[in-house]
Amino acid sequence: MIAGSAIAAPAGARSGFDSVDPFIGTGGEGHTFPGAVVPFGMIQLSPDTRIQPRKDAYDWAAGYRYNDSTIIGFSHTHFSGTGHSDLGDVLLMPIAGEVKLERGDVDKPGSGYHSRFKHDDEVAQPGYYAVTLDDYGIRAELTATERVGVHRYTFPAGKPAHVLVDLRTSMYDYAGKTLWSRMRLREDGTVTGVRETRGWAPGRQLYFAMRFSQPVSGHALHDTEEDIAYKGFPTPGHQDPRQRAQIEGRELVAAFDFDDATGEQLLVKVSISSVSEDNAIANLEAEVPGWNFDRVRTAARASWTEALSAIEVDAPEDDRTAFYTALYHTLMAPSLFMDSDGRYRGPDNAVHQAEGFRHHSTFSLWDTYRALHPLLTLVQPEQRNSDFVNSMLAHRRHSPYGILPVWSFHGLETWTMVGYHAVPVIADAYLKGIRGFDAGEALQAMVASASYGPYDGLAQYMELGYVPIDEEGEAASKTLEYAYDDWTIARMAEAMGRDDIAATFGKRAGNWRHAFDAETGFMRARKRDGEFRTPFDPSASGYGTDYTEGNAWQYSWYVPQDVAGLIDSLGGDDALVSKLDQVFDAEVDPGLFEHMEDITGLIGWYAHGNEPSHHVAYLYAYAGEPWRTQERLKQIVDSQYAPRPDGLSGNDDLGQMSAWYVFTSLGFYPVAPGSNQYVIGRPFLPRAAMNLPNGKRFTVVADGLDDANPYVGAVLLNGKPLERSYITHEEIMAGGELRFTMQTGADTTWASGAEQRPYSMSGAGG
Amino acid sequence: MIAGSAIAAPAGARSGFDSVDPFIGTGGEGHTFPGAVVPFGMIQLSPDTRIQPRKDAYDWAAGYRYNDSTIIGFSHTHFSGTGHSDLGDVLLMPIAGEVKLERGDVDKPGSGYHSRFKHDDEVAQPGYYAVTLDDYGIRAELTATERVGVHRYTFPAGKPAHVLVDLRTSMYDYAGKTLWSRMRLREDGTVTGVRETRGWAPGRQLYFAMRFSQPVSGHALHDTEEDIAYKGFPTPGHQDPRQRAQIEGRELVAAFDFDDATGEQLLVKVSISSVSEDNAIANLEAEVPGWNFDRVRTAARASWTEALSAIEVDAPEDDRTAFYTALYHTLMAPSLFMDSDGRYRGPDNAVHQAEGFRHHSTFSLWDTYRALHPLLTLVQPEQRNSDFVNSMLAHRRHSPYGILPVWSFHGLETWTMVGYHAVPVIADAYLKGIRGFDAGEALQAMVASASYGPYDGLAQYMELGYVPIDEEGEAASKTLEYAYDDWTIARMAEAMGRDDIAATFGKRAGNWRHAFDAETGFMRARKRDGEFRTPFDPSASGYGTDYTEGNAWQYSWYVPQDVAGLIDSLGGDDALVSKLDQVFDAEVDPGLFEHMEDITGLIGWYAHGNEPSHHVAYLYAYAGEPWRTQERLKQIVDSQYAPRPDGLSGNDDLGQMSAWYVFTSLGFYPVAPGSNQYVIGRPFLPRAAMNLPNGKRFTVVADGLDDANPYVGAVLLNGKPLERSYITHEEIMAGGELRFTMQTGADTTWASGAEQRPYSMSGAGG
Incomplete structure (x- = not known):
């Protein structure tokens, strides 16, 4: 029997818990990860099977690909299902025997610290993941609380037991990604540190704290960076990585030895924080004070059972x-x-204190305003949905630009995708009766976001009623999405009795008409002079064209706020139906989208x-x-x-x-x-x-x-x-x-x- | 008459103030700076005349060389008299006319934003500096409070007035020095930002805030870095630096325009903080709330007048x-x-709160324990001297190594030079009756620092009674300096009635004898096997030899704790006198030290x-x-x-x-x-x-x-x-x-x- 699969389901009604298969989406195009996370948890602890150069990284956006047969290690932050990526912070790898410091080539067994594994030995459940690392004979199990990842490594007898901590790895790898990092072994055996990266988010600081269930019997802190222009003066212990108390640099990796763990279980608790090493320690102590892996796993199971019981x-x-x-x-x-004290880092990269709400991040709003947020309104407590809104309002208060998030994670803005889709999320929440936020501030934030000229052609949109393609890319999509977002502002303003704002944005909601070309029946990008851009080919696709991740066939239906108006423009119901059928029934050469990995x-x-x-x-x-x-x-x-x-x-x-x-x-x-x-x-x-x-x-x-x-x-x-x-x-x-x-x-x-x-x-x- | 020289000395006894010439030491070997600073001020606002690659930077350690005729700009942090260097943070340059973004070649007028100047137009007094920038016809004056530098620029008529802010410059310039930086123009006209550098101190974060006495009429935020591996998604305004609200990167420079300043005076207030941009703003508001340059200058003068009145x-x-x-x-x-709220960053790069003392940094202890700290004991209030000790104790509490500072600045440890000379500073303070610190904690910190094995051969010193040269460089000097430091621990322990510690370290104080070679009469480096290293040449000099920045002729007198013992060892009074005469009267080829810039x-x-x-x-x-x-x-x-x-x-x-x-x-x-x-x-x-x-x-x-x-x-x-x-x-x-x-x-x-x-x-x- 595989260790760790022993926790039985609670008696009673059949829970959704047992029906979840976290491997779904880890192959193909899903980009999900199979690791351990609790609902909306800050930690996503999951195996990484391959770390690619950025140009080849698309398929490994979540670190793990089901078709891979090698595990590099277990890192603590992952996105579930992104195209672009980042994260993969603080990678741990248990090692039995000789320590290798480089991850090596995963296609060459033994070339690095990675290990082969078999799917037969894997267990993945909500909040729990287990695998056997065949190269070492180590059983590795993972579970998590909101801010702490807990590892349980069962080491084989007869070989020295180690844990490698690699601060060099990220989902996307490229020169200069790690701006700075630090790792420190404290006297009490706690390991803390920080990693500052220049990735999808700029200058992201990720602090961590780590504790082991057994004493650290030895350690070695290494900086593998070569050709450093200036190294400063040597730190104590520089001649012997085993005597170093702290290391700073851009390519840090450490090995910790556990003499007592050979043939035994070692638990490792790892917390993260955006604020400080001290806060990471506080998170660790607040959530997992003891050394009971199964208790954490059971709590994670209970959280998931409850969350899934919504349906x-x-x-x-x-x-x-x-x-x-x-x-x-x-x-x-x-x-x-x-953090457990309510502090977090915002889009100004400063530390803030959440007052009266729990701050959330990772807002993939261009995607999630559509169905995810409406679903969460139905399946999550109102408090959680208020937290989302309050988090976005906090983002706006802290934003150097004074606007709501576009695509933010770990508190920072990435400016990914188009539109100001925090706006429909807030409007939808308000119109559905969610009231745990300041609606006046929210409306003001929405209007500010919809009026910030330097953002993506918005100044021109406000001037012309559309985004001119000769001044701003993806202009057709932007015009359409802005118009929809504007409509939601009007709806919320109307509900609040702010008729002035409702009138302004109600008018803007009709701007989709500026994109509609009656001649071809498609939504198209117009130039400043009012003419549509030519030549026009509704099948033409590509990043940075007139459309966002699509073409005219895909984007011409984007008038959710006024489908009746769209039908009128097209010439009636039959015209819409016929045109929709053309969309679905077309014979399309899939090669057309080979260069657009998001179009699948x-x-x-x-x-x-x-x-x-x-x-x-x-x-x-x-x-x-x-x-x-x-x-x-x-x-x-x-x-x-x-x-x-x-x-x-x-x-x-x-x-x-x-x-x-x-x-x-x-x-x-x-x-x-x-x-x-x-x-x-x-x-x-x-x-x-x-x-x-x-x-x-x-x-x-x-x-x-x-x-x-x-x-x-x-x-x-x-x-x-x-x-x-x-x-x-x-x-x-x-x-x-x-x-x-x-x-x-x-x-x-x-x-x-x-x-x-x-x-x-x-x-x-x- | 030159603007700004109008403030008269107060009536009454002649103050030392008027006798200070800040230019002394700015030529030759002194490495001092002529700019504006208040006693022990956190800000040292001074002109920089040349920024060199690190290998050529020695002479420009303080930014300004009297022989230069070009000013690059005014930066806010400087060391007074170091050999090694860093700092030069947040460089401002007023510009009249066309804005150039590169500093150019100071030897080629007009090749960059630098300007020629003449010493005749310079005024330097404690807390005040003024110069005319000839290329622009701008009179620039500087003054300071503890945490705020105040600039007064008088622009000529008829040319657009600008202020350039360059975050790329440092005292020592080399690729990769700036790890990350950020600059933000806030809605109220405040400019804030941070600069994180990999310099003498690792990962140093320097936040700043800046306000102008006139409205910013235009701005442009530039990132001049080329070949960035991954830039992320474009920020709002990316197409036009004049629309950017914030910029992040490694090579940032900004120009701010002041339509109303042409032919007028513009004041710029700049504060720094190690904690955050918000704290920098708070420092600014706490110390210079208004726009009265002369008031700040008068206050600086008063501070200096009082401090200099000690003698x-x-x-x-x-x-x-x-x-x-x-x-x-x-x-x-x-x-x-x-900061004004008592917070600062420590050697763990974390933020701490000073409780009951004012935290100081920039401890050049190998130098300053000798005469500077003893002098400050006599000329500064006891509180200031207690602050020094409390700051060093705080450093030790925060240190990842658990030891007192060696050479620290901006809270961070640089590990420069040898010995644990915080120890004699504390012991001397205690033995001279300074009591504003916890003597028990202090003694514990001193013992810990003298017992930290991984530091510079200290484990071997504790084992053998000397530092073995075959295991650690500069062993002769280290043995001698450790022994002296140990003696001061013994002295303080004795005064505190801690006879156990006094006995241990009193014994260690005699370790200088292990370095003494009776045969040659010189202090020498011994190997682990007990033999002195050969061949031996008392004139041999070089960095990283048996001695620290010196040779046997220079280091053989380093037994301040037991000169009588040294005399005995040498063979009596006459032997010492004769040997000292040999030191002073020797005919030495100065070329011998050409490769050792510190030996002058x-x-x-x-x-x-x-x-x-x-x-x-x-x-x-x-x-x-x-x-x-x-x-x-x-x-x-x-x-x-x-x-x-x-x-x-x-x-x-x-x-x-x-x-x-x-x-x-x-x-x-x-x-x-x-x-x-x-x-x-x-x-x-x-x-x-x-x-x-x-x-x-x-x-x-x-x-x-x-x-x-x-x-x-x-x-x-x-x-x-x-x-x-x-x-x-x-x-x-x-x-x-x-x-x-x-x-x-x-x-x-x-x-x-x-x-x-x-x-x-x-x-x-x-």
């Missing part, structure tokens, strides 16, 4: 696995980013692996043809998700891909956050009960669910026929039952009437 | 200038290193420009021949000091060279700090009155002082003949008068008796 699902095993793994992947970010999961032009497509299948419903949405959803679910390591067709993007799956499985999707509408698609689960944060319960039942019954027939809300193809947030939060009867043939009349479709709300401009 | 001197003008400039140079370090000020082998020689002339008195000391002192004073820019024959070393001059001018010198004895040499001033920190007054009078009367005749202490060649600390602190009658011929009998000589105290081993 109770009856479904076949594979569907359960796919569903609960998706739900698991939605409960990781935005992650806690605050192709069905025709539809790219489920990237976010601009996520709402598209639901648009048929706006044209009165919800049965076409039902068809497309089955097409997507069948082809883009599978309960296998390569079962995610695109980057999970901190849970957005998975949130799409969770919503779609339940039978509805938030096409336009800010509207409080969920567009009904079709359910993929026989029965799912949502335990809502207000204590109510909303159940979705799909009678007759079967591959032979792919269409929705009767729809009952609380026993009464529901004639429209959307439900509202208020209806869900009131609790109750949404019952579908699935059938073989399409019901082409249900919700086809003008009044029965999802609709655009006031403030949509025009 | 009132009647002497010819040149002697006054030399004396008060020397005293001025002794009142700069250890300098304040703590040669008189034979005697090198007054470096510290190991500083006590040597006083040793004749121990052999009962004080008249020979009198001769040598005149020889040294006449040849090594002059009131001219090149008037210091060696690096001032944070005031040690100057402290030697102050003591020697007064007529006595602390050969063995820890003994409470001052060895009487001969006075060089007709009359000097010390206003002691206890409120008493001790006056030294030299009747008949004249070049024709170079010898001491009668010596009266408080009117009674003083028969011995030393006075005690207690005698000085009691107040009174020491009166010398100078005469033409040597008095060869005075203080020649065994009981009349300075003597070694108990605990000197044996």
